[in-house]
Amino acid sequence: MREMTEIFRIETNAWGQEILLGLSWSWLWVFLAAGLGFVILHILFMLFIEPKMIRKRKI
Amino acid sequence: MEEKVIQPSRKFPTNTKKIIRHHLPDRIFHWVMAVCILVLLFTGFLPIVGVKFSWVDPHWIAGIFLTVAIIFHIIRAIFWQDFWAMVIGVKDIKGAWESTRWALKISEKDAGKPGKYPILNKLYHHMVSTMSIIVVSTGLLMMVKIDTPWWERNPYFFEDWTWGVVYVLHDFASLFFISLVIVHIYFGLRPEKLWMTRAMILGWITRREYEEHYDKEKWKDI
Numbered sequence: 001m002r003e004m005t006e007i008f009r010i011e012t013n014a015w016g017q018e019i020l021l022g023l024s025w026s027w028l029w030v031f032l033a034a035g036l037g038f039v040i041l042h043i044l045f046m047l048f049i050e051p052k053m054i055r056k057r058k059i
Numbered sequence: 060m061e062e063k064v065i066q067p068s069r070k071f072p073t074n075t076k077k078i079i080r081h082h083l084p085d086r087i088f089h090w091v092m093a094v095c096i097l098v099l100l101f102t103g104f105l106p107i108v109g110v111k112f113s114w115v116d117p118h119w120i121a122g123i124f125l126t127v128a129i130i131f132h133i134i135r136a137i138f139w140q141d142f143w144a145m146v147i148g149v150k151d152i153k154g155a156w157e158s159t160r161w162a163l164k165i166s167e168k169d170a171g172k173p174g175k176y177p178i179l180n181k182l183y184h185h186m187v188s189t190m191s192i193i194v195v196s197t198g199l200l201m202m203v204k205i206d207t208p209w210w211e212r213n214p215y216f217f218e219d220w221t222w223g224v225v226y227v228l229h230d231f232a233s234l235f236f237i238s239l240v241i242v243h244i245y246f247g248l249r250p251e252k253l254w255m256t257r258a259m260i261l262g263w264i265t266r267r268e269y270e271e272h273y274d275k276e277k278w279k280d281i
Contacts, residue, residue, distance in 0.1 A: 039245045056162075
């Protein structure tokens, strides 16, 4: 059950039944980090890899 | 000085210097959607990170605005715009594969420039569309559980398990939007992409930008 509560928000109702409340809020930081991580990786790519490795179209 | 903007026509206007990329209704839709998404993200997630305020009313009102905006966009895309221009076809995938190999100097065969919507534009659009449909449909269902001017709350509309699934889908799509918005704003602010941001504000791109980035044969409808 511990693993489940890390993924989902689960609560016990008045009748002792477990009910699903949604995704765990710790996912908030994962999605935030994914967005910011992409930005950082792209900046690094554009600074160091793109000028050397990527061919550009002549206009 | 640039010449005046010539309104779109099926014929290619050879004497223009400004070319319409986004018409006014589409730009209004984009910015209404942007404001709605930001309001929804902030009202949805700030209370979770500890910023407490009365978030429910602004959240569902922004959700209604977003729903109306999306319905408007779908109708406009079907009846007024080239709906198929946004669909990813075999040509797009083949072109992206060839362009990547050419750019990485693996192959000398160049697929050439894309049409109005390059494949990465289309992919981003489809991710936003998918997440929007999930978040709006589940959000509308969740409105059954709050009091609005039109109805009183009914928490027993679904069984607990069904509500759980609705919440999980709403949470997932909302969280996905955090990454999507960060990436979108980042690209909108990158120096080499500012011409696209300008097009989303003012509507036009220059003829030079058009010729630099697009294939005239693939994007004729300007």
